[in-house]
Amino acid sequence: MNTVAILLAAGKGTRMRSELAKVLHPFAGEPLVLHPLRAARRFGVARSIVVVGHQGPEVEALVRARLLSSEGRGEGWAVDFAVQAEQRGTGHAVMCALPILGDDVDGSVLILSGDVPLLRAQTLQALALACGRSSAGLSLASFRAADPAGYGRIVRDPSTHRCVAIREHKDASEAEREIDECNAGVYCVRADHLRRELPLLGADNAAGEIYLTDLVALRARAGEVAVVEVEADEVAGVNTPEQLTELEARGRARGWIS
Secondary structure (H helix, E strand, O other), X not given: OOEEEEEEEOOOOHHHOOOOXXXXXXXXXXXXXXXXXXXXHHHOOOEEEEEEEOEHHHHHHHHHHHHOOOOOEEOOEEEEEXXXXXXXXXXXXXXXHHHHHOOOOOOEEEEEEOOOOOOOHHHHHHHHHHHHHOOOOEEEEEEEOOOOOOOOEEEEOOOOOOEEEEEXXXXXXXXXXXXXXXXXXXXXXEHHHHHHHHHHOXXXXXXXXXXXXXXXXXXXXXXXXXXXXOOHHHHOOOOOHHHHHHHHHHHHHOOOXX
C-alpha cells in the first residue's frame, strides 16, 4: 500500500481559552494530535506529514519525542513536518505539505485533522478502498448532524444522488443549509490529482480562504466522488474544553478508548 497521510495541525484553537495550541491538549492521556496519527498507523500508513503553524516547534518536538526515535523513525513509521506560516485555509495547509510529499508518491493521500481524536483505522481503510474504486480518485467521510449549523454540507445531484460539491455554511444557500449530511473533513485522494489541482483552488468565498472542499467539485466533474458515511462521534472535532471533556466521555462509553 502506497498511502501517505497529511495531518492538519496548524491552528491556534482560540476557543480552547488557553495559551496551549489546541492539538497539544490532552485527550485520554495523550495530546490530541497523536490520536489521528496512531489511527493512520494502525491502518497501515508508513509515512505521515504533519502541517504545523501555531506553536509549530512545540508540536513537532512533542511528536518526535512521543513517536519517533533520534533517527526520525519510531514504532514503524516516518513522520515529516511542513509549516503553514500564515493561516489561509485548509486547501492552503495541504499545499504547504506538497513540497514534502514530493513527486514520487503515486498512490493515495489521506487528509486528516489533528483535532479529531476518535477517528478509527477501519474508517481510513474504508476511505482508501472507496478512493481506489472511485472514478474521480477521491473519497470523503460524511456524517448526519442533528444541528448542521456551521458544518460544510454535502451537495448531491438530485437525479443521480452523486456528491457534486461541499458547500461551507457561510456560503450555503437557504436550501443547502437544510441539508443534514455534513462534511467530516477526512479525505482520501490520489496524489497526482492533489498535485495538479490544489494550485487551481481560489479564495472567492465568504471567508476569503482557500478551501480544500473546493477540490471535491473539481473532482466531481471528472468522475464519481465516493462518500463514506460514518457516525458523528467518530469524526467530531474538538474546539472548546467542554467539547473535549464531553467527547472523551462519549468515546469511553462506546469503548473506543479505555
